[in-house]
Amino acid sequence: MPETEFFSVRNVVKRYSSNIALDHVTMGIPEGSIYGLLGPNGAGKTTLLRIINQITAPDEGELFFKGKKFTSADISRIGYLPEERGLYRKMKVGEQTVYLARLKGMSRNEALTKLKYWFEKFEMQAWWNKKVEELSKGMQQKVQFIVTILHQPELLIFDEPFSGFDPINTNLLKNEILNLKRQGSTILFSTHDMGSVEELCDHITLINKSKTILEGNVQEIRMRHKSNLFEIGFTGDPAAVLQTLNGDFEQVDLVAEQGMHVIKVRADHRFSGNDILKRILPVAGITSFNEVIPSMNEVFIRVVESQHN
Amino acid sequence: MNKIGLIIAREYITRVRKKSFILMTFLGPVLFAALMILPGMLTTMEDTDKSTIAVVEQDSYGRPLPDSLQFFRDVIPDKENMKFVYLNNMRLQDVLKTYDADAYDGILFLSQDIISAGRETSVDFYYRKPPSLGMELHISKSLEKHIFDNKLIVNKIPVNAIQSFETKVNLKRIDWKNWQKGGEDATDIKRFLGYICGFLIYLFIFMFGAQVMRGVLEEKTSRIIEVIISSVKPFQLMLGKIIGIGLTGLTQFLAWIILTFAIAGITQQVFMPGSIKAVTEQAAPGNVMDAGTHTVQSFDSPQTESAIRDVFRQLRQVNFALVIGAFIFFFIGGYILYGSLFAAIGAASDNETDTQQFMFPISIPLIVGLLVMINTFLNPSGKLAVWFSIIPFTSPIVMMARIPFGVPPVGQILASVLLLILTFLFTTWLAAKIYRTGILMYGKKTSYREMWKWIRYKN
Structure with a gap:
């Protein structure tokens, strides 16, 4: 029921000329949960995440945010870490994070205050005036993560968040995701890493060949498949x-x-x-x-x- | 709207702060002046290799002649890169056989027949390396003069008399509209200005259009694109980028104008640059041949001062407000038209090499515009100029070359402006469709057919 769900996707269809990327996909994300979006490569996960981020529009179907129709104004309530992610290489870290935060609707001062908190937390104050190209890949990933969560979105979306992370950063990220959940954020993420699904997710949807083939609470699903x-x-x-x-x-x-x-x-x-x-x-x-x-x-x-x- | 502002500010500030931008702003006018003067200077520069030419003279029966009987002996003076050796009592056949000996770079064969030749005749020149244009002119002018002078003597006409017969007629252009004020004419300077304006528009569209393309490509290859379009609409990003880079271009343009006026002001006070008039003449493609001599003459000649005064007086006749206003409009229009297409190319490509295949069809109309513009500046109200100043893909360049000559008919300007606006709205719409899909496509080479599919996607 869209009234009780935090975010709902109902009967979403997306076609690309000859093939169908999403075929009547329905999904309900409970508030405060960590929701896993699973599926083999090419199943349509990224397309669905792009629709939720309003990067592309569905051909059919509706989306609801807290029971209300999802509009373009809601986009600042979402934080999105795409699978294909990067930063402007020639731009300084500080300037860039402020820019990206302001694009999400934050004021300069607000952005600066919050950035200060996160940069201190991850001990990266020294990077502020460095160009992105001077940072290691792991450092860049931390910057990307901060940019995603900085505006304290109600819904966080991570597409393959652990791909390319080393074990230390993966752990750091997992802990932060659990932290965010504790603070009341709702999190949707797609992954191939089933270990992290068991570890983190409360609910999942499994998409295959553009269709939902499995949905529900992780423990229930596992019990169901005994x-x-x-x-x-x-x-x-x-x-x-x-x-x-x-x-x-x-x-x-x-x-x-x-x-x-x-x-x-x-x-x-x-x-x-x-x-x-x-x-x-x-x-x-x-x-x-x-x-x-x-x-x-x-x-x-x-x-x-x-x-x- | 606020978000577009942020994007514009970022695009603008990151570019204006670049060292290359600051350097270009100061060096631009200098480089540009060099670009205008250089072709003229190059034509005056002969290659420095010294050529030695053997001159063989025979009488009308084909017999060799000794020094004392040679009519053309020492007629052609040596120049720093050419030396003429007059052979004594030599037969052409024998000299020709010395090809392997490497003694001469060429043989000029003169038969004494030509002394009495009619209106036109020819002499043979045997070469290892084809003679330069300068050498050809030098040889024929020297021979012509000698034959001419000889004919005067034969006909018993005093040389100074013949000089007084010669009258050179120049056309003094008088602007009918200003006939009361003395009809001061500024065609030369307007021609020059039209050429500069047209060329600048071409340069700016290419330069800043390519920057749009590279900017889009940068966002794609660095993979920041998806992060950004989860905050703003792709169209906002594209528009913000185009506007931001366009403002960079305008800033550069205005800086150049101010610098140029400053330099011109200082020049007027301090230096003696006959070069402005010389440049005007050089810039005309038909005049390239004469350009060298004009330049040489105008420096330090007694008329130099008055020539400079002329140039500056003529400049005052140009309606700079109109020219600058039109430049800004046609730059913006042409830049948005092409910039949006460049953005679409960037979006459809995965790296710089991918862009080549799409660059070609866009460069063609620009280059056609440039070629027509060069023609325009010789005949600003010709049919070709009129049509191409209305067709939107070439109008920014061609119309800009026409405007300094005075206002083209209002109907033509209106048509040009309206079509340009309609076209850039269309190309922006089209580009936005390609852009929206293209920016999310990685690692795939895009075909035109694919682009056509993207254009038809609903959202």
Whole structure:
């Protein structure tokens, strides 16, 4: 419902002469959440982000910001870090950040005050009078990040924010994103890095071939994609365990570790975890038992591949 | 609107602060003057290689002649880059055979027939390297004079008498409109001014148009473009860039005007630059040949002072308010027209080399404009000049060359102005469509067909 959602995309269609880039995509971003936009290359993620940033207009569909129709005046409420990002190489860092902040509607003084805070926080005061081309790539990324969040937008959009970042800067960025969430910002980001999705995202939308194929809360999605796969640690004779499971359960994996064995078993719909335990209890000593919840990576691959078939 | 202002300010300030801009502002008038004078100076400069020419004279029966019987002996004086050696009793055939000996750079063969030749005759010149225009003129003038003087003697006409027969007639142009004030004519200076104005417009459109293109390309290759258009509309960015760079151009133009007037003022007081009049004459393409001699004569000649006074008096006749006003309008119009197209090229390209294929069709009308302008300045109300001063792609250059001559008919000016405005509105609209899509396309070479698709995209 657009009334309760912070930002909604409804039935958005975008066509480029012969091909369709977005086919009736609907998405609702809850307030204060971190929302992941996932999908293989060329799925239409960047097009959708560009539509949300009003860089391109949709052919059909509507967008709502806090329940109200999204207008060009709302653009200053958004901060956008595009995938293809850069800075004027010949311009000085300070001058450039003030310029970009003012384009977002800030006054010069406001921009200067906020920039001072961030430059101190990231310990980059010394860069103020340097030209961008004198900075390393990592330094430039920090400048870009500050420019994106400086005007304290209600909605932050990061397109592939971690691409090209070294692990230290990636961590810094992740922490800042979580910080921003804590301070009440709503964050939408697209990424291929499923690890960071599990780590950061509350909700996701998965787009493939211009269509939404999966949407919802990350934990719910992972639970929904459980495949009755169980991991059992035991001591004893693996052959006996295999024999008792044989026929009714599919053995996925079996590893031996320091006298202990770990087996992964998939049950079909007739059986539950308890049934597996009942079978094994008589023949081996159970040291651990848990149901395997698929990672987002697995969900991603499974869902996208099932679409291709 | 406020955002466009920010963009304009950035484009303007970053450019005006550049060292190259400041340098160009001060050196511009000097370079420009050099550009005007240089071609004239170059034609006066012969190549410094010294050529030695053998002169072979034979009588009308083809027999060789000894020194004492040679009619043309020492007739052609040596010059610093040419030396004439008069051969004694030599047959042409024999001299021709010495080609491999490398003794002479050329052979001038004179048969005594030509002494009594009628209105026109010719002599043979055998060369290793074709003679320069200067050498050809020097040889034929010397021979002509000698034959002429001889004919006077043969016909018993005193030489000083014949000189008094000669009358050179010059056309004194009188401006009918000013006949009461003595009809002071300023055609030369107006011609010169028209040429400068037309050329400046051409130069500015190319220079600053290319800056727009490079600016767009810079934003694309540095990948800042998407950051900016998430804050402002692509059209605002394009317009801001075009206006900002245009203002840079106007600033430079105004600085040049002020500097030029300052220099002219100082010159008028201190120096003796006959060069202004000389330059006017040199600038006419038809006069290039004579230019050298004029320049040489006007320096230090007794008339120099009055010539300078003439130039400055003539300058006062030019309606500078109109010329400068028209220049600003046609610069803005032509610049927006071409600047927007240059912006579209920048947007459709990924790097400087990509731009070449699109530059070509844009350069053609500009160069045509320049060529027609050169013609215009010889005949400012000719058909060619009139039409090309109305056609919008060439009108800024050609009309600007016509305006200093006086106001062309109001209808023509109105048509030119109106068409120019309509056209730059159209090209800006067209460019905006290409720009909007082009700036987000990376790593792909754009074709015209693709551009046509972009133009038809709705948003």
